[in-house]
Amino acid sequence: MSAWFDFAIEHLPYVLLGVPTTLGLWVSAMTIGAMLGLVLAWARIYGNRPIYVIATIYVEIFRGTPMLVQMFFIYLGLPEIGIVFDPLTAAVIAIGLNTAAYQAEYLRGAVRSVPMGQMTAARALGMGKFQGFVNIILPQALRRVIPQWSNEAILELKYTSIAYAIGVTEITARAEKIGYETFQFFEVFLLIAAIYVVMTSIVAQLLLLLEKKVSVPGL
Amino acid sequence: MLLRVENIHKSYGAAEILKGVSFDMAPGQSKVIMGPSGTGKSTLLRCINHLTPPDKGRIFVDGEELTAKNLNTMRQKVAFVFQDFNLFTHLRTVENVAIGPRKLRGFGKKAALDLAYKELERVGLSDRADAYPAELSGGQQQRASIARALAMEPKLILFDEPTSALDPELTGEVVSVMNKLASEGMTMLVVSHEIGFARKAADEIIFMEGGKIIEQGPPSQIFNAPQQDRTRAFLNVIEHGDDA
Numbered sequence: 058m059s060a061w062f063d064f065a066i067e068h069l070p071y072v073l074l075g076v077p078t079t080l081g082l083w084v085s086a087m088t089i090g091a092m093l094g095l096v097l098a099w100a101r102i103y104g105n106r107p108i109y110v111i112a113t114i115y116v117e118i119f120r121g122t123p124m125l126v127q128m129f130f131i132y133l134g135l136p137e138i139g140i141v142f143d144p145l146t147a148a149v150i151a152i153g154l155n156t157a158a159y160q161a162e163y164l165r166g167a168v169r170s171v172p173m174g175q176m177t178a179a180r181a182l183g184m185g186k187f188q189g190f191v192n193i194i195l196p197q198a199l200r201r202v203i204p205q206w207s208n209e210a211i212l213e214l215k216y217t218s219i220a221y222a223i224g225v226t227e228i229t230a231r232a233e234k235i236g237y238e239t240f241q242f243f244e245v246f247l248l249i250a251a252i253y254v255v256m257t258s259i260v261a262q263l264l265l266l267l268e269k270k271v272s273v274p275g276l
Numbered sequence: 277m278l279l280r281v282e283n284i285h286k287s288y289g290a291a292e293i294l295k296g297v298s299f300d301m302a303p304g305q306s307k308v309i310m311g312p313s314g315t316g317k318s319t320l321l322r323c324i325n326h327l328t329p330p331d332k333g334r335i336f337v338d339g340e341e342l343t344a345k346n347l348n349t350m351r352q353k354v355a356f357v358f359q360d361f362n363l364f365t366h367l368r369t370v371e372n373v374a375i376g377p378r379k380l381r382g383f384g385k386k387a388a389l390d391l392a393y394k395e396l397e398r399v400g401l402s403d404r405a406d407a408y409p410a411e412l413s414g415g416q417q418q419r420a421s422i423a424r425a426l427a428m429e430p431k432l433i434l435f436d437e438p439t440s441a442l443d444p445e446l447t448g449e450v451v452s453v454m455n456k457l458a459s460e461g462m463t464m465l466v467v468s469h470e471i472g473f474a475r476k477a478a479d480e481i482i483f484m485e486g487g488k489i490i491e492q493g494p495p496s497q498i499f500n501a502p503q504q505d506r507t508r509a510f511l512n513v514i515e516h517g518d519d520a
């Protein structure tokens with residue numbers, strides 16, 4: 058055990074240098090996912106037929122294919138038609154587009170769980186459909202979606218590790234490098250497992266705080 | 277006329293629910309619509325502000341026809357009070373009342389809240405301003421939703437069975453608020469079987485059956501000397517139902 062501590066302390070700084078990359082990748086991807094997910098959810102609930110169909114196809118494609126394949130497609134496939142991204146950008150786009158599909162579905166479920174009467178009352182006051190959505194439905198749906206959204210956020214935090222496959226030097230990539238230099242794979246992956254646990258636990262606690270802070274009786 | 281309802285028809289599929297309903301309301305009048313369940317009373321109210329667009333017929337408020345285009349501005353003149361309140365769950369009572377003026381009438385935040393407190397006072401709810409809807413009793417929720425309607429300073433308020441979701445001991449507080457509004461000159465169209473309100477505050481009772489108005493007149497006439505057998509039979513049931 059103490060040998061592991063010595064190993065961990067020696068290599069921690071190098072691995073920790075990957076944390077900003079991991080977190081940056083995660084925050085950017087989750088942000089893209091939240092914004093696009095909101096649009097997709099809106100399209101799937103209130104969109105006319107063509108808009109609904111497009112959004113549905115999007116969701117099915119991104120939920121129906123592995124994220125790694127999506128990332129390879131963006132990083133390795135798109136250059137063939139002249140669209141080139143650096144590895145980090147490609148990873149942000151891939152994870153962002155993927156999580157958007159899931160976030161859209163969670164949000165859609167949350168929106169549909171808001172009783173119909175809420176929109177009826179908003180419309181009866183004189184709000185348009187969009188005004189009612191923004192002022193009345195969305196604030197309630199967002200509160201309801203926090204638990205699922207937290208799961209998704211934590212899942213994606215771990216999924217940022219796939220970016221190592223296209224050469225982003227986030228923490229998993231750094232761990233692998235140390236592994237091949239020292240051949241102490243057991244120790245190094247134990248170390249980054251610990252780092253992931255710390256990060257996900259902090260995120261989970263923060264989201265739980267948020268959930269408590271915005272909670273409203275009866276919602 | 278403040279409200280002109282002209283030959284309203286509405287069908288759901290093959291079922292014709294409203295078969296040509298017409299009536300007028302002068303400013304300051306209160307009318308109560310009664311009739312058996314499934315007769316189209318709620319559908320009629322919802323047609324009046326196009327929550328359910330009628331298939332045929334026209335609605336005029338203050339001389340202006342309600343159309344798909346002016347819907348949102350016209351609805352600000354015609355408030356709606358629901359049977360199950362439909363207060364906005366995520367907003368405190370005072371915010372429920374303030375949101376209309378704030379988002380729809382161009383009020384600043386402070387002005388909207390001031391107005392909201394004033395309207396809450398009118399319905400006797402000042403002390404519950406900071407509570408969320410889930411923390412209010414049914415009667416309080418309904419009074420809050422009346423305050424929300426009042427904050428739009430509407431020309432007309434439509435009430436769809438405002439007390440029927442309430443325990444009997446809570447209907448009184450809502451009815452007394454409605455009585456007060458009627459005496460202050462608010463124009464009110466109320467679907468309700470509350471005999472107390474109908475006798476005291478209504479200028480006219482409209483009796484509906486099978487998607488049509490079959491009798492209308494002042495409460496004294498409808499309650500004491502109904503012309504139609506159907507009306508008489510129905511009133512017998514609700515008056516004795518009330519006593520039971």
Ligand SMILES: Nc1ncnc2c1ncn2[C@@H]1O[C@H](COP(=O)(O)OP(=O)(O)OP(=O)(O)O)[C@@H](O)[C@H]1O
Pocket residue numbers: 288293311312313314315316317318319320
């Ligand atoms: N959205 C709808 N789709 C199909 N049918 C409907 C719809 N809304 C109402 N109806 C039908 O229209 C008829 C009239 O309903 P409505 O709610 O207007 O009656 P009501 O007079 O208000 O009855 P109650 O006293 O029970 O409230 C009923 O038979 C009802 O089933």
Ligand SMILES: [Mg+2]
Pocket residue numbers: 317318319436437
């Ligand atoms: Mg009804």
